Amino acid sequence: MQTPCSFRLGHLELMIFSDGYQMLAPAHPMIGPYEQPDYIQQALRAQELPTHALRLDLNILLIRHSDQLILIDAGLGQEDATGGLLPASLSAAGIPATAITDVVLTHAHTDHTGGLLHPDGSPVFPNARIHLSDAEYNHWMQGPPDFSASPLDAATGLKKALTTRIPEILSAIRPQLRLADPQATLCDCIRLIPAPGHTTGHSMVEIFSGEETLLHSADLLHTAVLLQHPEWGMFYDMDFGQAALTRKKVLQEEAKKTRMTMTYHLPWPGLGRIKQRNAGFEWEPVIPSGK
Numbered sequence: 060m061q062t063p064c065s066f067r068l069g070h071l072e073l074m075i076f077s078d079g080y081q082m083l084a085p086a087h088p089m090i091g092p093y094e095q096p097d098y099i100q101q102a103l104r105a106q107e108l109p110t111h112a113l114r115l116d117l118n119i120l121l122i123r124h125s126d127q128l129i130l131i132d133a134g135l136g137q138e139d140a141t142g143g144l145l146p147a148s149l150s151a152a153g154i155p156a157t158a159i160t161d162v163v164l165t166h167a168h169t170d171h172t173g174g175l176l177h178p179d180g181s182p183v184f185p186n187a188r189i190h191l192s193d194a195e196y197n198h199w200m201q202g203p204p205d206f207s208a209s210p211l212d213a214a215t216g217l218k219k220a221l222t223t224r225i226p227e228i229l230s231a232i233r234p235q236l237r238l239a240d241p242q243a244t245l246c247d248c249i250r251l252i253p254a255p256g257h258t259t260g261h262s263m264v265e266i267f268s269g270e271e272t273l274l275h276s277a278d279l280l281h282t283a284v285l286l287q288h289p290e291w292g293m294f295y296d297m298d299f300g301q302a303a304l305t306r307k308k309v310l311q312e313e314a315k316k317t318r319m320t321m322t323y324h325l326p327w328p329g330l331g332r333i334k335q336r337n338a339g340f341e342w343e344p345v346i347p348s349g350k
């Protein structure tokens with residue numbers, strides 16, 4: 060079992076766990092669905108990434124803030140055999156699932172929400188409040204969402220899977236859900252930052268303690284290749300054009316700062332700095348030096 064990556068942000072104690080990973084195959088069209096496959100495969104090979112499938116790590120941030128234990132997203136859980144490591148990893152670190160007080164969801168995709176439920180539908184974190192922006196909740200719960208701006212529109216099976224399973228999960232966790240304003244401050248140490256495109260209510264999360272901040276960019280980047288070409292996008296982007304605009308804007312803003320950012324899907328623990336490189340950007344991984 061992977062030992063969590065631990066570090067501090069001001070008064071906060073942070074740990075990054077892994078829930079496992081998810082493979083999306085083939086890598087094209089999962090990345091750059093509207094680009095030539097050769098072009099995408101060449102870019103993946105240049106970064107020594109596999110081309111047969113896109114490997115998405117599942118990096119779960121835990122924040123300890125006085126007596127609160129807050130998770131940012133909950134992993135894939137038992138939705139696929141490659142996920143579901145989070146509860147055992149927490150337990151190995153001395154944190155029972157019953158001790159989690161809050162889960163902040165960046166969006167409702169099942170690789171972020173699947174870990175909230177056991178296969179029998181009972182809650183994995185029974186004592187937690189689960190926070191989700193009301194925009195994201197409504198996006199999935201007010202009838203089937205509009206897929207017309209997404210590559211998913213032509214993928215009938217994937218659309219059906221999303222529009223079936225996500226409302227099921229959101230309904231099952233409803234007693235624990237606290238719908239939040241899309242720009243809410245939560246738990247005195249977290250600000251939701253709307254980052255629309257991947258889903259309508261997709262949120263990044265800024266963790267703060269005094270003047271210190273860490274940006275958790277959620278699903279802004281599914282692979283490092285998107286730093287060089289933010290416009291290539293991802294198959295699951297619900298509003299493909301908006302997702303590309305959001306990605307580019309956030310990369311531009313972060314490249315001007317020196318702070319560390321966290322990503323949900325880049326190789327564990329998903330921490331790094333965003334730098335300008337030629338017309339695009341690059342990812343400089345950071346491994347914190349401990350507590």
Ligand SMILES: [Zn+2]
Nearest residue numbers: 168170171278
């Ligand atoms: Zn995701």
